[in-house]
Amino acid sequence: MKKKIHPEDYRPVVFKDINNEKTFICRSTVKTKDFIKINGFSYPLYKMEISSYSHPFFTGEKRFLGKTGPAEKFKKKYEKYKKF
Template sequence: MKKKIHPENYRPVVFKDINNEKMFICRSTVKTKETIQIDGDSYPLYKMEISSYSHPFFTGEKRFFGKTGPAERFKKKYEKYKKIG
């Protein structure tokens, strides 16, 4: 391996899924502004919108985001540009 190409600031970081409040600790170099106390130790906190705890692929849950799919939304958006005649 090449020397001096990897970051030096690896440390334990708490990753928190904001959808279901689940957390896990992993070593990372991610920059954080918040910290959290777990078992008397202080860790940097990184909040995620989605993780394997809430992603539909891993949970098997199906989510519907609206009544129409992407094709219907596209047709509706560009319907006004349809040629007349």
């Protein structure tokens, strides 16, 4: 490998899916403020909203938001402010 091409802060980071609390460790340069202790070691913690553990493509489950779409929900929410 070539020297001096990788970032200095390339380190193991724990990625946590906040939908189902699953975690995995991967090397990354992501900036974090939180830390977590796993197996006696302290790792930087990065919280994600979606990962392969919760994404419908990888889990195979189908999610339906409901019968109405976002436009209908918006109209219903603000129709009380409608001026005639």
